[in-house]
Amino acid sequence: MDEVGRIAMLARVLRAGGQGIEVGIGDDAAxxxxxxxxxxxxxxxxxxxxxxxxxxASWHDxxxxxxxxxxxxxAAMGATPWCALAALVVPVDVxxxxxxxxxxxxxxxxxxxxxxxxxxxLARGPAMSIATTVLGTCKRPVERRGAVAGDGLWMAGxxxxxxxxxxxxxxxxxxxxxxxxxxxxWRVPRALFEEGWAMGAxxxxxxxxxxxxxxxxxxxxxxxxVQVVFxxxxxxxxAVLLEAAGALGESALELALHGGEDYALVAASxxxxxxxxxxxxxRAGRGLVLRSVxxxxxxxxxxxxxxxx
Amino acid sequence: MDEVGRIAMLARVLRAGGQGIEVGIGDDAAxxxxxxxxxxxxxxxxxxxxxxxxxxASWHDxxxxxxxxxxxxxAAMGATPWCALAALVVPVDVxxxxxxxxxxxxxxxxxxxxxxxxxxxLARGPAMSIATTVLGTCKRPVERRGAVAGDGLWMAGxxxxxxxxxxxxxxxxxxxxxxxxxxxxWRVPRALFEEGWAMGAxxxxxxxxxxxxxxxxxxxxxxxxVQVVFxxxxxxxxAVLLEAAGALGESALELALHGGEDYALVAASxxxxxxxxxxxxxRAGRGLVLRSVxxxxxxxxxxxxxxxx
Numbered sequence: 001m002d003e004v005g006r007i008a009m010l011a012r013v014l015r016a017g018g019q020g021i022e023v024g025i026g027d028d029a030a031x032x033x034x035x036x037x038x039x040x041x042x043x044x045x046x047x048x049x050x051x052x053x054x055x056x057a058s059w060h061d062x063x064x065x066x067x068x069x070x071x072x073x074x075a076a077m078g079a080t081p082w083c084a085l086a087a088l089v090v091p092v093d094v095x096x097x098x099x100x101x102x103x104x105x106x107x108x109x110x111x112x113x114x115x116x117x118x119x120x121x122l123a124r125g126p127a128m129s130i131a132t133t134v135l136g137t138c139k140r141p142v143e144r145r146g147a148v149a150g151d152g153l154w155m156a157g158x159x160x161x162x163x164x165x166x167x168x169x170x171x172x173x174x175x176x177x178x179x180x181x182x183x184x185x186w187r188v189p190r191a192l193f194e195e196g197w198a199m200g201a202x203x204x205x206x207x208x209x210x211x212x213x214x215x216x217x218x219x220x221x222x223x224x225x226v227q228v229v230f231x232x233x234x235x236x237x238x239a240v241l242l243e244a245a246g247a248l249g250e251s252a253l254e255l256a257l258h259g260g261e262d263y264a265l266v267a268a269s270x271x272x273x274x275x276x277x278x279x280x281x282x283r284a285g286r287g288l289v290l291r292s293v294x295x296x297x298x299x300x301x302x303x304x305x306x307x308x309x
Numbered sequence: 310m311d312e313v314g315r316i317a318m319l320a321r322v323l324r325a326g327g328q329g330i331e332v333g334i335g336d337d338a339a340x341x342x343x344x345x346x347x348x349x350x351x352x353x354x355x356x357x358x359x360x361x362x363x364x365x366a367s368w369h370d371x372x373x374x375x376x377x378x379x380x381x382x383x384a385a386m387g388a389t390p391w392c393a394l395a396a397l398v399v400p401v402d403v404x405x406x407x408x409x410x411x412x413x414x415x416x417x418x419x420x421x422x423x424x425x426x427x428x429x430x431l432a433r434g435p436a437m438s439i440a441t442t443v444l445g446t447c448k449r450p451v452e453r454r455g456a457v458a459g460d461g462l463w464m465a466g467x468x469x470x471x472x473x474x475x476x477x478x479x480x481x482x483x484x485x486x487x488x489x490x491x492x493x494x495w496r497v498p499r500a501l502f503e504e505g506w507a508m509g510a511x512x513x514x515x516x517x518x519x520x521x522x523x524x525x526x527x528x529x530x531x532x533x534x535v536q537v538v539f540x541x542x543x544x545x546x547x548a549v550l551l552e553a554a555g556a557l558g559e560s561a562l563e564l565a566l567h568g569g570e571d572y573a574l575v576a577a578s579x580x581x582x583x584x585x586x587x588x589x590x591x592r593a594g595r596g597l598v599l600r601s602v603x604x605x606x607x608x609x610x611x612x613x614x615x616x617x618x
Contacts, residue, residue: 022347022450023450023452026453026532027386027452027453027532028351028382028383028385028386028453028515028516028517029349029350029351029382029383029385029386029388029445029450030349030350030351031347031348031349031350031386031447031450031452032347032348032349032350033346033347033348034343034346034348037342037343038331038340038341038342039340039341039342039343040338040339040340040341041338041339041340041341041394041427041428041444042337042338042339042394042428043394043395043396043428043429043430043440043442044396044430045396045398045430045432045440046432047398047432047433047434047435049434049435050432050433050434051432073337073338074337074338076337076338077336077337077338077340079338085350085351085352085442086352087352087353087354087440087442089354089356089438118350119350119351119352120352121352121353121354121440123354123355123356123359123360124356124359125356125357125358125359125436125438126356126358126435126436127434127435127436129398129434129438131352131354131396131430131440133352133394133396133442135350136338138340141331141332141338141340143332143336143340144335144336144337206337207337208337223335223336
């Protein structure tokens with residue numbers, strides 16, 4: 001199939017209407033009428049060999065994950081996804097069936113998000129990659145800065161589970177029942193759209209956990225000029241994570257603090273937030289602290305860093 | 310430099326304010342207040358080894374070209390660029406100085422466009438690539454469909470010159486004076502923002518010439534359900550192209566019809582458009598025709614096709 005044929009196939013798989021979408025796939029650019037007065041806008045890219053391996057994830061899941069990773073940034077701003085574009089780099093050994101499976105994964109994720117893919121780009125290259133840009137709408141954006149001493153630290157979703165799932169696949173433990181939830185968390189993560197929107201009303205600051213809880217909460221602490229305190233007991237209050245860590249012989253705490261790609265949301269707020277549970281607090285100071293029955297210790301904001309490898 | 314350091318460097322190089330930009334680089338997403346009621350939105354990706362070779366273009370020029378290629382799609386909609394995001398895949402052998410040069414090229418292009426880079430993404434990968442997404446604003450979008458029989462065919466900018474410049478560099482003729490303009494056209498193309506905006510008032514349909522005049526005008530013809538006629542004499546009325554073609558021993562007509570990456574604009578319009586010259590007409594029918602003193606012949610919509618190679 002040539003480029004025109006492939007674009008026609010993608011348009012067929014991805015075609016969907018939505019509020020304010022005047023022109024979708026097939027022109028030089030999409031044409032949009034913003035439904036609100038304020039937009040949030042992000043881009044994320046997933047690269048073969050870095051973010052996924054084709055022997056560990058299906059092409060469908062590669063498409064799904066690429067969409068969710070980008071859309072999670074919109075949720076983390078207290079916004080709701082509106083529409084998306086995707087730029088695909090396609091090596092010669094990725095065939096049309098694979099491309100259609102990727103687009104199907106993108107469309108299913110877009111349906112969950114309520115934000116269709118309205119355009120994109122196709123190019124050749126040495127490794128498969130998907131750059132996804134998502135526009136969202138919000139009333140009040142929740143930035144990384146804005147947390148103040150006395151706020152509670154709240155989390156929606158889980159942490160550590162996707163990293164456990166990836167480890168399980170890398171170690172050939174894909175059929176181990178105690179790891180099934182972890183593997184699903186890595187393969188088909190769900191960005192937390194309702195929770196992100198709920199957060200928009202009251203949260204002082206928020207971030208999504210793409211590169212590990214300690215690392216991403218570290219960004220929030222630094223941007224806000226505060227100290228973030230995690231309660232170890234709250235982080236370990238997850239039977240599914242404990243079971244997966246046990247099956248791998250790994251530390252559940254290490255996975256929870258430093259494992260990435262879960263797309264949980266972490267927020268600083270005075271009040272509880274619908275769909276969030278309390279995992280710590282915000283204090284005056286700088287950096288990260290882990291609090292347990294044994295006392296307190298400083299944490300490094302370590303996580304996934306593409307440029308430290 | 311680690312990822313945080315690199316993002317800080319990019320924020321320093323790219324930092325720029327603009328209308329409606331509430332939050333720029335450094336959060337989960339940019340926050341924007343649209344200055345108009347209607348937006349156009351595009352994404353383009355430039356991949357090393359496909360769109361550029363690092364021995365033929367400086368890193369500065371790689372950054373500049375990546376921005377202009379995306380922004381040209383906004384101009385082709387009769388819109389004016391507003392702001393941009395860029396996702397960079399950076400191999401281990403691209404150092405921080407190269408990354409800063411890329412960002413400098415992006416910033417300079419963004420200044421010409423009047424549309425700052427307000428965010429982005431960094432990832433590792435096997436080949437350098439830059440995905441650029443641009444939002445623009447317009448009163449009336451000019452789509453590919455809409456051309457009608459009796460329209461004139463109008464062009465702003467040049468065609469064939471960038472392809473001649475790339476050929477010159479590939480053949481080691483980088484210092485040949487007769488090829489200097491062609492090489493500049495390939496290395497530092499300028500998207501036609503004023504012309505695109507001027508076109509918005511009256512054009513029935515338009516497209517930008519990224520993959521070759523015949524190929525891109527073919528998209529316009531197909532989307533509009535019309536036939537596009539090129540006047541050979543008008544295409545060859547370019548002394549700089551004739552000189553470059555002569556220096557290369559190539560056909561100027563072949564370069565003009567099938568060479569890509571010039572980012573000229575082609576529009577169908579009843580009236581003349583400021584900054585455009587007439588290169589043919591729109592007729593009832595289908596496909597492409599080349600008209601010369603010798604008569605008429607059909608043209609294939611051939612150009613650059615990533616998936617036909």
